Amino acid sequence: MNNKEFHPAFKSTDELDLTSAVEHFIQQGGVIHVVPAGESGESSIEPTPPLRSDTDQEDERLKKVELLKNLVAKGAGVSALQYSLRMNKRDIRRMAGENGLKISYSRPIRGVRSEKKLMPETVDDEVAGHAMHYSSLGYTAWEIAQKLNLSLHQVWKIGRDYRFEFKKTNEPNKIDKPFEE
Structure with missing residues (x-):
């Protein structure tokens, strides 16, 4: 029979000191809204602005198209393209179709058997x-x-x-x- 002893995880005093954490939050300009008992609070989460602008996304897309053209010219297959471009198969095939590229699929490494x-x-x-x-x-x-x-x-x-x-x-x-x- 296995008897397991329960050992609570060690927590530092910094994590347990809630009042100092709240004071620190308020000192940095944070605001705490108290919700009355029995009611639910409404979220005031604002949508975060996009991390990249449209020009950055377009530049990245052009780089991927150029890399796709180079790799297809060298004979890379879909799996190699997925690894290099960090895209899924569907998106790679769509991008290749938009740019008039034909992706070569698996070719035998060895020659024809004797x-x-x-x-x-x-x-x-x-x-x-x-x-x-x-x-x-x-x-x-x-x-x-x-x-x-x-x-x-x-x-x-x-x-x-x-x-x-x-x-x-x-x-x-x-x-x-x-x-x-």
């Missing part, structure tokens, strides 16, 4: 027979894959399906040598 990797995963019995033959001659799985134009994964799958093993090392003389005395 043909041997595009082959189907199933391998016919003839290719499996060749793989077993090369394996019995002492070729490694990697060498068999190169000779038969298969992926290494396909060669290992053939070995698993047809229940034979491949040589583990690339050095043919290391295993085949008889013991020297």
